[in-house]
Amino acid sequence: MKISIMYFSGSGNTKYIADRLKSKLEDIGFSVKANSIEEKISFNDDIDLIVIGGPIYAGNVPEKLIKWLLRNVPNTINKTKAIVYSTSAGLINANSVDSLASKLEKKGYEVIGKETYVMPKNFYFGKYKRNTEEEIEVMFTNVESQIDVLVKNIENNNIEKINNNNKSIVSKDILAEVFSIMAKFMGKSFSTSDMCNGCGLCAKQCPQNNIIIKNKVVKFKNKCMMCTRCIHSCPNNAIRYKKQQYPQYKIKSYIRVCLKTN
Template identity: 25%
Template sequence: MIFCFSGTGNSRYIARRFAEALQEPLTDLNAKIRTCDTSPIQTGHDVILIVPTYAWRIPRVVSDWLIKTEFASAERIWFVMDCGSEIGNAAKYNRHLAEQKNLQYMGTAQIVMPENYIALFATPEAEEAGEIVQKAQPDVEAAIASVQAGREFPAPRNNMEYRIMSGIINPFFYRLIVKADPFRVSGACVGCGQCASKCPLNNIELRSGKPVWGKQCTHCMACISYCPAKAIEYGKRSVGKPRYRFEELED
């Protein structure tokens, strides 16, 4: 069984590729997490988890869900992480998570996809994003081939910098950076509610037709990226940056 969590579509695209190639069911973790559904799941022997990289590890909301959810009959797990540049030392923590689930760890694959973290980094225009996606195709195909053959993914590169990123910076990132407070909405908002419907943590509600953010934010960037009016900003950091969501590349 394939599990996918996605903010702006990169992981969802990769997960669809895996599902088509492996003829395996695809489970949307956004919906599971949104509804706090941690009921046991009949997964079959193999589990493939496909997620974005948040501060050089898998999203905390995903690891929390995994720990709470029983995987009936599961034996092996592969981790696939897309990122804007690198995944750091995420493999170490994925291995620990597999051990907690009593699953055989089959490795972590890194796939570089277009950057979506508009709160801190530059996001690409559509043409550049399309080029990045095309460049990622061999890595997607190689990861699929490894799973088809029942092979472990090759061990990703690891060094002191990566260990600092995933081990030291990650906790500070969640403590200091992952906040919804800087989100704001301009007069261009049409009150469509797209931001609230896309939020995987039910952290947005409409009041008088305008979005209001709560305290349970995971910084998936779905709200700002899917706003059809481009009415949402993240403080001053997002001003003037293109909004990235994978589906625009398929339009």
């Protein structure tokens, strides 16, 4: 079976799921490719299963991922199977899988799975509190078990077609659109401290090309999507939100620790 995993990931949670799923599926003999939508990879016609994932921003995946799916995922007449997934700090507003599933079905895909993975917060400004180390370890452990179940079901062709909840899809997509507008204004609250050395990493990694650097001076434009990648990837933790410094979410350090315990 040939499998294509496509995703958008802000600070690494969604990428982590894609990479773990790819690794586990390859271990049992499947041919798997996992790519970010930022890589602008085109699909082959001989894909047996497509997996699409993204993070939850205000109850839906980012508008960037929705537009990418609509523009880049081709229609199929072969009822190609599909699985959608999201990563979220909780399950209450994790409605994005319904939105993704609905759009894939309209393109002719048979959506056979919808997965939501609870992952550590990377957005903990204001009232949003950062997860404790113990909470993070439990999340990674639970996610590993959840992925194992999905892989086993794919291996055994044991995933039954699901009836998708297509109600309120329009309102969910409006939420994504509204948040994308809000994010542009929220992004103007980013700045840098005197710890910034002008290395340019934030500008290179920004999925919206929202950051420009001139003479080692960092400026934030009006295209932010609030993925927070800039904050968490800065080597000096020099990026501020509303002039406040926040601890960084370094997913790679947790990956090393949590995988050792599994």
